[in-house]
Amino acid sequence: MKNDIEKILLTKEEIQDKVKMIGEQISQDYKDKTPVLVCILKGGVIFLSDLMKHISIPINIDFMSVSSYGDSTKSSGVVKIKKDIDIDISNRHVLIIEDIVDSGLTLKYINNYFTNHNVASVKLCALLDKPEAHKSDLDIDYLGFEVGNEFVVGYGLDYAQEYRNLPYIGILKKEIYK
Ligand code: IMP
Ligand code: MG
Numbered sequence: 001m002k003n004d005i006e007k008i009l010l011t012k013e014e015i016q017d018k019v020k021m022i023g024e025q026i027s028q029d030y031k032d033k034t035p036v037l038v039c040i041l042k043g044g045v046i047f048l049s050d051l052m053k054h055i056s057i058p059i060n061i062d063f064m065s066v067s068s069y070g071d072s073t074k075s076s077g078v079v080k081i082k083k084d085i086d087i088d089i090s091n092r093h094v095l096i097i098e099d100i101v102d103s104g105l106t107l108k109y110i111n112n113y114f115t116n117h118n119v120a121s122v123k124l125c126a127l128l129d130k131p132e133a134h135k136s137d138l139d140i141d142y143l144g145f146e147v148g149n150e151f152v153v154g155y156g157l158d159y160a161q162e163y164r165n166l167p168y169i170g171i172l173k174k175e176i177y178k
Contacts, residue, residue, distance in 0.1 A: 023054025
C-alpha cells in the first residue's frame, strides 16, 4: 500500500492536531446545543470518529451515503442518495461531516437537501478542500486543509475502495490509476 504513494501530503500528526482544533471550535460554537453530526459515508468515517472524541458537548451522529463517484477519479456530477439518515432532523442543528470537497457538487446537493427539511441550521465541515476544482459556490464552515488539484488517498479517502486505512493523506502514484 505504502509503495503506491508518491508523496505524503499531510502526516498523521498534522491531521490529528487539526482535527483536535476543529473539535474544540465546534464545542464552543454549539455550546448549549446538541448538534446532529451527519457523516457522509464512506470517506468521512475516520474524520468523524476522530473528530467526535474532541467534541465536549452533547452530540448525535448519523450517516448518509450518496454516490457521485464510481471507481474513477473524476466527479460524475450526478448525486444519488443511497442511504438516508435515521434521526428526525426537524428543528435540529445539522453539521455535515465530509472528507473532501472537490467539485463541490456533492455537498451542494446535500446542503440543499437538509435546508429543505425544516432544520434549525446546516453547516459544513470538511477535512480537505480542492479550491481549484470547485464548480459551485460553497461556504465551508469548518475546514481542515486546502490541497491542490491532485487525487489524494488515505484517512478515509479511497481509490477504488482501497487506501482508506492509511493514517496519513498522500498523493497516489499516477501509474496506479492510469
Ligand atoms: P465532489 O462532488 O466533486 O465535491 O466530490 C466529492 C467526493 O468525491 C468526496 O466526498 C470524495 O468521496 C470524492 N473525492 C473527490 N476528490 C477525491 C480525492 O482526491 N480522493 C478521493 N476521493 C475524492
Ligand atoms: Mg465522499
